[in-house]
Amino acid sequence: MAVTATVTPGKVFGDSDVITKETLNQLGQPTITIDGSVGSLALADGSVTGPKIAGDAGIALTQLEPIARGKIVVGNASADGAIVDANDTGKILVGDGTDLNSVAVTGDVELASTGAVTIATGAVEAGMLDSGIVVTDGGLEKVVAGLQIKDDGIDPLTKITGHADRIGQLISYDDSGDPEYVAKGTAGQVLRGNEDDAPSFGSVFAYNETAGAALDSASGTRVQFAHSLGAVPSLVRAVLVCQSGGDDGSNSLGFVEDDELDAHSIVNDLDDNHYGFHSVVADGTNVTVTIHATTALFVMGKNVNNLGSLTRGQWKIKVYAAP
Numbered sequence: 384m385a386v387t388a389t390v391t392p393g394k395v396f397g398d399s400d401v402i403t404k405e406t407l408n409q410l411g412q413p414t415i416t417i418d419g420s421v422g423s424l425a426l427a428d429g430s431v432t433g434p435k436i437a438g439d440a441g442i443a444l445t446q447l448e449p450i451a452r453g454k455i456v457v458g459n460a461s462a463d464g465a466i467v468d469a470n471d472t473g474k475i476l477v478g479d480g481t482d483l484n485s486v487a488v489t490g491d492v493e494l495a496s497t498g499a500v501t502i503a504t505g506a507v508e509a510g511m512l513d514s515g516i517v518v519t520d521g522g523l524e525k526v527v528a529g530l531q532i533k534d535d536g537i538d539p540l541t542k543i544t545g546h547a548d549r550i551g552q553l554i555s556y557d558d559s560g561d562p563e564y565v566a567k568g569t570a571g572q573v574l575r576g577n578e579d580d581a582p583s584f585g586s587v588f589a590y591n592e593t594a595g596a597a598l599d600s601a602s603g604t605r606v607q608f609a610h611s612l613g614a615v616p617s618l619v620r621a622v623l624v625c626q627s628g629g630d631d632g633s634n635s636l637g638f639v640e641d642d643e644l645d646a647h648s649i650v651n652d653l654d655d656n657h658y659g660f661h662s663v664v665a666d667g668t669n670v671t672v673t674i675h676a677t678t679a680l681f682v683m684g685k686n687v688n689n690l691g692s693l694t695r696g697q698w699k700i701k702v703y704a705a706p
Contacts (some may be wrong), residue, residue: 419698588703598695618705634691
């Protein structure tokens, strides 16, 4: 629609009007009436300034310049509007005293896109707990030294989370006093102390060795084993190991390969003939086993109640030593 302007003079003189100063001034005060509206091409770009927009103009958001979803407008260093991307998952808007920035949450918590906050494992320390914290049903409580399992009559073991992958393991403390797992032991191993270090599983006998030669039937047998334990063993055991083919001895004794016969099973004296005298001696370096020279070594059978002599060539000495 076009704009129509009607100008009405401030004074129209008649034939008989007297011209005065006042009537002349009225000519300079015409009345202008404008009808219609301004079309889209009627105003030059940039010609509308802020004061020309009414305070109650009610400009709708849809009439603003389009902004991509998840972005906001903030003032920049030039006092102009700038677009800030605020839609990255888990980020929050943080002011730094100058600007507003979209930053990721870091440290001991994680922020999900739903707004849920998760505290990282191991992030909560004793000093972070309120001094007035009260646990009424199991769990932990704060004490001067830190945290402890609350003594409330509930079995403490029921408050410890189960770990199927830790079956068979124990907990000890390292050089810094922090808890650590003790490596699992295998079947037959025992837990041994290591002074200031964590205990460990191992064989009762830290040392074992088998002699290279079988028992001597003529001059007796004396074998010295270097145990390398660094001190006199606290426990020593000497056995005879049956070799390939087994040994029935002189009276169907029934021994088979790899049977271990304790050396103390040898009869020391039989009818005052001094059969089978032997000794096992240990010091800080060696374990020495001596078996007396004799024509026979008498023992009781494995699975029968028979006394008979061993076949010396079928047996070797083996020593076990524990620190």
